[in-house]
Amino acid sequence: MRIVTDGTRLRDEHGRERVFHGINLVAKGDHEPHGSFIDRGFKGTWTKHDLEDLAARGFTLVRLGVMWAAVEPEPGAYDKDYLDWIVEQLDLIHDAGMAVLLDSHQDLYSQSFGDGAPYWATLSGHQFAATELWSDAYLTSAALHEALDAFWTNAPGPGGVGLQERFAAMWAHVAAKVGEHPAVVGYDLLNEPAPGSAAPDIFAALIGTFATVTGQDPHQVFADFEDPDAKLAQLARLEDEDVYRKIGDATVPLVQAFETDSVGPMMERVAAAVRAVDGETLLAREHSYFANMGVPSGQPALADTAWVYSPHGYDLTVDSPAIALSSNIRAGVIFSRHKETQNRLAVPVIVGEWGALSLGEGVHAHGEFLLDLFDSYGWSWTYWVWEPGFAGSEAAATLDRPRPIAFAGTAQSWRVEGKALHATWEGQDGEQPSVFFVPEWAQTQPITVRRDGVEIAVRQDGPWISVDPGLGYFELSPAR
Secondary structure (H helix, E strand, O other): OOOEEEOOEEEOOOOOEEOOEEEEEOOOOOOOOOOOOOOOOOOOOOOHHHHHHHHHOOOOEEEEEEOHHHHOOEOOEOOHHHHHHHHHHHHHHHHOOOEEEEEEOOEOOEOOOOEOEOHHHOOOOOOOOOOOOHHHHHHHOHHHHHHHHHHHOOOEOHHHOEHHHHHHHHHHHHHHHHOOOOOEEEEEOOOOOOOOOOHHHHHHHHHHHHHHHHOOOHHHHHHHHOOHHHHHHHHHOOOOHHHHHHHHHHOHHHHHHHHHHHHHHHHHHHHHHHHOOOOOOEEEEOOOHHHHHOOOOOOOOOOOOOEEEOOEEOOOOOOOOOHHHOOHHHHHHHHHHHHHHHHHHOOOEEEOEEEOOOOOOOOHHHHHHHHHHHHHHOOEEEEEOOOOOHHHOHHHHHHOOOEEEEEOEEEEEEEEEOOEEEEEEEEOOOOOOEEEEOOHHHOOOOEEEEEOOEEEOOEEEOOEEEEOOOOEEEEEEEOO
């Protein structure tokens, strides 16, 4: 499959507007620096059956994690066995009927602290201490701060080669290996770029503004965020869109300086390395870590023209036992910020991560709110994350709903009301149809399509609905 950008839209090789819905598959590995990629935990546990199940749910895109530590376990030495396994996954995903966005994944920068960079690219003299909530280490760990600062300044590593140069060369090697594979539609250059020693200042600005806006003592707010019960009480104060926006606005100078001065040049370096071996495949770039929670992103556009914006967003209850208490108000602010960024950059969006609803209960309403929001914005997305047991989870049931796959023309809008899909588009001549996915449980009423007001025939194969191409204004809806 070949995907190109057209303003804020994605189109396939047939000229159809494509909307992708899918899921993340990531094997993060462990902290063992030596041994085979299997010994180090980089082989995913999903099966061919799992991939076929995902495709049967109407998913069309997998965001597949590719770990720097697995690709390049030693400086300049690339693991052929791991890359061959990646190609095997591409084959299986393609055979199932899905495409792939390759994701250079990281959390806490490195396998030494979390996952991502190899041990030899982790330049830090401090001892790392894990935090109860893993992501709090971004705020507190001197070891992590030092390692991140080294990466963002392209500090020399083994052989005197800059860390970013190593990272860019790794990406070029991966792209040369898989760039011609028919499943690959894009490269997500770096997951959630995070600042190093600047992170505590950014968090202090967030907490300080929160305290000021809500009339509290900053020291007490800091203390409350370290106590799970007190933190929930504080989060209740953020059930106010204006308050939440003001807090995010307070850190704009710090976050946007990091995105402009550090992340932007690194992304250009990596993009140039990829383009030296692959001139066509889409590039995806993300905002920085703190924009996940609603800080406005200042990321500059890539010089390359074939790229997409891939934001992430989670409510502040993410990765905690309180996930069922996720706030639609806060999440709505987060993704409205990302919509503002898309409007500024004028590129398509594939939401790389959202949800993280895991196997919990009581998450349907929040998930449905976000799905409706993404539909209203016309966005593609990949849900975080597949895990054993996903198929029977409430999250999977929430994701099981009607969706557009391809418009032979240009989409005007789509939405899901109850069980019913409504979609409109301006048609175009061509050889390939418009395609929609409507789960059989949602087919309680016949599906009708009108072209310039006149009902036309549709083809149906189980959950798959096809509409012949042609000029005119098309409307898909339940029978009136």
